Amino acid sequence: MSSCLEVSRASLSLSQLRILALASLGGALEFYDFVIFAFLAKLIAAHFFPASQAEWLRQAEAFGLFGAGYLARPLGGIVMAHFGDTSGRKKIFTLSVLLMAVPTLMMGLLPSYQTLGVSAPLILLLLRIMQGAAIGGEAPGGWVFVSEHAPRGRIGLATGLLTGGLTGGIFLGSVVILTMHSIMKPDDVAAWGWRIPFILGGIFGFAAMFLRRWLDETPIFREMQEKAKTASTLPAKILIRDHRRSILCSMMMTWTLTAAIVVLILMMPPMMQTLHNISSSETMLASLAATLCLTLSVVAASALTDTVSLKTLSAICGVGLAIGAMGLYSVSPLFPHTLVFWAAFSGLCCGFVGLVPIGMLRAFPAMVRFSGVSLSYNISYAVFGGLTPAIISTLTPQTPVAPAIYVAFTAIIGCIALYFSPTEDSASRKNKVR
Template sequence: MHRARTVKPPSMLRLAAAALAGTAIEFYDFFIYGTAAALVLGPLFFPTFSPLAGTLAAFGTFGVGFVARPLGSVLFGHIGDRHGRRPVLVASLLLTGASTVAVGCVPTYASIGTAAPVLLLVLRFLQGLGLGGEWGGAVLLTAEHAPPDRRGLWSSFPQIGPALGFVLANGVMLGLSATLSDAQFASWGWRVPFWAAGVLAAAGLWLRSSLAESPRFLEMREHARVPLVEVVRGHWRLVLLTAGALSVGYALFYAVTTWSLAYATERLGVSRTVMLAIIMAAVVVKGALTPLVAVLSDRYGRRPLCLAGCAGAAVWMFPMIALLSTGEPLLMFLGFLVALIAFVTMFAVIAAYLPELYEPRVRCTGAAVGYNLGGVLGGALTPIVATAIADQSGRVPWGVAAYLTGIALLSLGCFALLPETRFVKVAAVEPATS
């Protein structure tokens, strides 16, 4: 049992910046694997497979990270609800960083045989485990410090982190791809971004070493003994609804950033460098729009924006696939950009929305489990399903568009069943200063 304590409000800007930096580093680790899976892991770790089967197998190891994320949210959510949000940020970053560096050291199938893909699988699982804890800790630390009328804005900073992590990961890959020969890239170049994760993780740990604990956690008198049990007993419907609601965001993002990269380079003959540049440009715009959309949620509410984003995604999937199939860089960029605008209309507000949906004693576990289960439904399956569907399609993979539209409609229904939370009280102590 913890006694209520009064803490001096920290700088909100400093907190938000540290949360943003941490999520950027963690998502760099997670995204660099997805890019490598789309470009190079298939032939290096599954050389006995056909090109299609090798890509599917590489995406399978990619999907394992998403399966691990809900388990990570349970593990680190327990720590966050029992012992504080701050320890979660340090432990999750350490785990994800170490496993990412290790991926860059795994010998290929040609060197150690089947042990190579097995090691890859284990390390990808550990990556997902760490990332499953990261989001809940970073988001709650900002949401529970933020003043109520600006909670959407300040909580959106961790949501900018994935865009920065993606641009950083793919920028490194783009630089290597443009300067190395195909043989050099396949031999050692793809490993460099994984090794760089060690330096980034050290920087992130330094940034987070002086963060203040969440005031909402400190002022709680009793904490859940087994948070997961309480979530399952009292909030199972909410968890399922949030997972279903968020699945379209994951499906959209990984259809654009992972599946389309493999599809365009393998099926359409678009160069690796061009595709990475197009996707990065669209993601940069998405990141820049995140705080602007979050401000709208503070004024108009979380739920209306989420519904609008889902509706936009449902309408845009067929045009996006049509534009992708042209193989023309500007048209593909337009398709990706509109899709990611629909994505950010939902995910810019999620960092405030999910903490407001769950009661404080199980908030770290409940919000993180719902968020990461959505990743399993939308992120883990989309590259695999889309690759398989596209292989059975003609010149334009309309089946992929139908699949993504179906997920968007499912999420729209789930968001429709969730309440508005803009005026929910999250922190019961003096808010942080700006």
Template sequence: MSEPHRPRRVALAGLIGTTIEWYDFFIYGTAAALVFAPQFFPQVSPVAGTLAALSTFAIGFVARPVGGAVMGHFGDRLGRRRMLVASLLIMGVGTLLIGLLPTYAAIGVAAPVLLVLLRFVQGIGVGGEWGGATLLALEHAPPSKRTLYSSLPQVGLPLGVVLASLVFLVVRLGLDPAAFAAWGWRVPFLLSAVLVVFGLVLRLRLDESPEFEQVRAQTEVRRAPLADVLRTPRVLVPAACLNVLVSGLANVLLVFTLGYVATRQLVGASTMLAVTVVTALVWAGVIPLAAVWAARRGRRPVILVGVAVLTLWAFPYFWLIDTGTVLGTLAACVVAGAGFAVASGPYGAYLAEAFPTAVRYSGASVAYAVGSVLGGALAPIVATVLFAATGTGTAISAYVVVLGLVSLVATLTLRSPHPVTDEPASPAPADAPLERKPA
């Protein structure tokens, strides 16, 4: 393929790879909401079983900073491409083994223990995925396309949700409830093996990042890149808090709401999965539009618009869900999905360029993963506890508003040293905050 098309190929490969990784990650969330409580935690009450299942979902988020730190370290020392291949392999193996895992009825307490271990493996894999895919797209892109190309791996998240939801929906509709609970839930996990092979073929054909190659050529590779990142809390702390709202509300929508509507008998599980698919498609479609908007108007203002929309939507979201109508549920979720997209479109470039090239994989991966723990890991658990205590979604909405205020402050605080816009084309961003000299 000719040189001008290489950045597009890299961005597209990043999109496909992240879609596969997020498919693996979110089929677990769907299964945790629908079937894991009786399959792996039958010895406790339904509420306790649901909390236990959602807690294992959260383990994947807790593991993500570990994956981000380890793969970020080697990504900054050995290269982005190698770590992307490793992350996909780790995720694929973990997901396949979950699909083969015996339940509590077969092996007793070993079943939930192994489930937690494999979920941790999934978290390790995805912890290094986002940073590597975003950086490879960003660092291959021409100056005027950095925001747009780095947004494409973000599209992989909602597309992974679409793929996971569609597979679960087809399996649910094709099997009776007993067969789905007995073995049908395993099909989406086993299908992952085919997708991972496809993703590996794509990634093995990618070139290394030219910006990383420049760092290596100039002997600027850091011995301990994560340590350099940790010494700059003024960058790391707001970077880690930047995405807590999107991560938190997204996992309330994708995980908690499935169980919420089922418990209150508002809409059927299959209908909710279909709503999730529509929402994720809107989310995926708006992300590149938000990136183009940010390239013209500035990344921070667009992120602030997305954060404001989601914060203001916290209460209407549950009001509409509680109507018990398909239209109300669809409206609640689609508006939220559009808000996620607006906040996410410029997010990859804004976060990544807050860190200099030599430590960018470590900084971006750890910040993203820590934000996901603070937002996404805790949100379904907190929402379940608040709903059990109050019986309504009002307290959950208040919690989402708090997350919104955290993201608002972080967005205003983080300084990402890039031009206000991507137009006209400008040189690659300076590596000023942490770099000893330009890379």
């Protein structure tokens, strides 16, 4: 009884808060670096592809480069996670920031097609692949790192603050782009101003890498090293042999996460403009409101897992996610001037996103935790992150509420996956890791 009270009263020390702050800052900057490419795709297309091509073709090629980053995530995440489970969490956690900062800075400095010819888009493709590999290790590495540093009674809070930092990177990217457009002339933005967000991202990334050098290795990994319980064979082999159920459930949870992020946040502005003729300025404001509320909701939902059953929260948040999607795509079009409100409401209903990393962390024992989370998260994100826009685009002509129906369907899938997902304790007993 006393031990339970001790756990419930556990708090984050100053050292743990410092670790959490550095981890969240680096994660936010990495996601900022990753998404500004999408925000500036039209200008990138004009600079890195032949002017003789049609504008729609150049933009399609630019989004193709954006998609290449998603395809690189699984490979980069799996490779980085392998060394994270065998050599240490800290080394890989620091390396991921460097792998993001270098290509981001180089994108801001890379000469255009007029100067380098066909080499320009090829180099840009390579840089984008490097970014994808880095982001593939950042989120799983961050979740594992902070959860293994946090006291048991505050793992949910610590993980949620990191997840909020990751989504906050999207918000930061939106703010930087809006600020640039508000203080610069359109011709200047098109000529050279678009490079500024990339250069800033690269500089901030190097600063985050320097600060992460002062992080300590996680206590759990140090204990595994002392007891010689790090993976003696390939972590991926152990996962496929002993943790197939955990992998499947984690991938299904991530499907729900991608649906919430892609459909309610990233696809919402262009869909509202196309389907309901809402102005771009209003949809961008709605996107900011949705992202801010998403950040708050994932922190709150994750923190609640320290005191409330994950299965109970998954049912509540799953229903909330469906309601938020329905409000955004079925109610707001009836009252276009309320879009910002419904976008913010849908963001608040995205608490399920905060439950996903908690579920994945609990599904794998420490010996293969980094690899398990990374494998499940990155493969699922690559598959469903790529398929979701195509599915929505196919279904929307049939009914304008198709996006909401799709999100509601994935919410059901995610709730089922969280309910049947193994827990860390059972997995630990099976593998005798913790």
